[in-house]
Amino acid sequence: MITSILPTYSRAPLTFVSGTGSWLVEQDGRRFLDLGAGIAVNALGHANPALVEALTEQAGALWHVSNLYNIPAQQKLADALVANTFADTVFFTNSGTEACELAVKMARKYWYDKGTPERSEIITFSGSFHGRSSAGIAAAGSEKMTKGFGPLLPGFTHLEFGDHDALRAAVSDQTAAIMVEPIQGEGGIRPLPDVCLKGLRDLCDEHGILLILDEVQCGMGRTGKLFAHEWAGITPDIMMVAKGIGGGFPLGAVLATENAASGMTAGTHGSTYGGNPLACAVGAKVMEIIADDAFLAEVNRKAALMRQKLEGLVAAYPDVFESVRGSGLMLGLKCKATNTDVVKAGYGQGVLTVPAADNVVRLLPALNIADEDIAEAVLRLDAAAAQLAGGHA
Numbered sequence: 075m076i077t078s079i080l081p082t083y084s085r086a087p088l089t090f091v092s093g094t095g096s097w098l099v100e101q102d103g104r105r106f107l108d109l110g111a112g113i114a115v116n117a118l119g120h121a122n123p124a125l126v127e128a129l130t131e132q133a134g135a136l137w138h139v140s141n142l143y144n145i146p147a148q149q150k151l152a153d154a155l156v157a158n159t160f161a162d163t164v165f166f167t168n169s170g171t172e173a174c175e176l177a178v179k180m181a182r183k184y185w186y187d188k189g190t191p192e193r194s195e196i197i198t199f200s201g202s203f204h205g206r207s208s209a210g211i212a213a214a215g216s217e218k219m220t221k222g223f224g225p226l227l228p229g230f231t232h233l234e235f236g237d238h239d240a241l242r243a244a245v246s247d248q249t250a251a252i253m254v255e256p257i258q259g260e261g262g263i264r265p266l267p268d269v270c271l272k273g274l275r276d277l278c279d280e281h282g283i284l285l286i287l288d289e290v291q292c293g294m295g296r297t298g299k300l301f302a303h304e305w306a307g308i309t310p311d312i313m314m315v316a317k318g319i320g321g322g323f324p325l326g327a328v329l330a331t332e333n334a335a336s337g338m339t340a341g342t343h344g345s346t347y348g349g350n351p352l353a354c355a356v357g358a359k360v361m362e363i364i365a366d367d368a369f370l371a372e373v374n375r376k377a378a379l380m381r382q383k384l385e386g387l388v389a390a391y392p393d394v395f396e397s398v399r400g401s402g403l404m405l406g407l408k409c410k411a412t413n414t415d416v417v418k419a420g421y422g423q424g425v426l427t428v429p430a431a432d433n434v435v436r437l438l439p440a441l442n443i444a445d446e447d448i449a450e451a452v453l454r455l456d457a458a459a460a461q462l463a464g465g466h467a
């Protein structure tokens with residue numbers, strides 16, 4: 075008999091009932107160090123007092139009015155995003171995949187309004203992830219996500235990640251946009267080198283193509299800059315944001331230049347909940363905390379500390395781990411053992427990690443994880459690795 079919750083997830087037998095900072099409490103009382111952070115969502119830890127206050131204050135005043143009216147918290151968050159990024163304008167969504175939907179619509183409308191509606195192709199890359207909506211799965215294109223769900227939204231050209239020649243050959247007068255994650259998350263913490271991101275920007279400029287960056291996972295301070303593309307010194311035309319921006323409250327956004335957004339006039343797009351007062355009150359507080367040089371400097375310092383400890387772990391267990399990859403606090407342990415065995419062994423030691431493709435274990439802790447929690451987490455990972463190396467998994 076089917077379970078009352080649609081069985082699309084295979085869940086670990088863990089039930090968390092409360093959390094503080096980087097710690098979660100299981101219903102049986104066990105404490106877990108959370109290096110998954112709800113898949114890069116709880117960017118400021120669990121029950122962050124500043125976020126709890128922002129949410130409860132808004133909850134006591136007003137929950138929802140719809141986008142038929144002005145929403146001060148939404149305005150505040152949009153202004154902060156515009157002030158701190160390449161963007162001139164922002165549309166709020168409830169999730170990353172809704173941001174993908176709008177990014178695709180915006181790019182196509184741009185060329186339609188320029189009088190070239192045939193320019194609708196969007197180039198994407200293998201190993202990418204853009205969410206589970208119809209546009210999201212068509213964009214990523216992997217069989218794992220698309221099989222059985224056809225006919226798929228047409229107009230996506232899928233290229234091998236890193237194949238520069240194929241990319242140059244694929245660009246044509248039908249190419250509307252290139253969509254890419256600066257660091258693939260679900261794909262296994264695979265960073266696009268800065269030089270490639272620069273190359274993509276140049277290619278787009280050469281052909282007038284729109285560059286869409288999916289920073290749903292790697293954005294919002296995760297790599298030690300507010301957004302990952304800043305490391306490469308380039309800017310996109312359109313950017314998808316979600317996960318960390320709500321600190322645990324469902325919130326996403328599409329950021330765009332005035333030029334790229336020029337087709338999106340009144341009535342062309344909408345969302346009932348997008349930009350809701352509760353979500354934006356929290357998002358505005360998250361932005362206030364993360365878009366701060368001193369905070370980001372701390373992320374970089376913690377990231378260096380964590381990376382150094384992880385390199386030690388890899389060196390100590392060469393049969394379990396192969397290497398550390400990633401940037402900032404978006405880190406991956408490329409495994410020799412099976413990644414899901416490493417994650418499970420972590421459960422036994424009270425540390426939560428997240429598997430990804432390419433046999434990688436993801437470490438995406440809260441950006442404000444305490445130094446002693448980093449040390450404790452790596453001790454627990456060490457114990458998990460020792461168990462696997464001893465063959466007792």
Ligand SMILES: *Cc1c(COP(=O)(O)O)cnc(C)c1O
Nearest residue numbers: 169170171203204205259290291
């Ligand atoms: C998680 C993710 C998405 C989808 O976000 P949802 O909020 O789950 O819809 C899209 N792109 C990337 C890079 C992601 O990591």
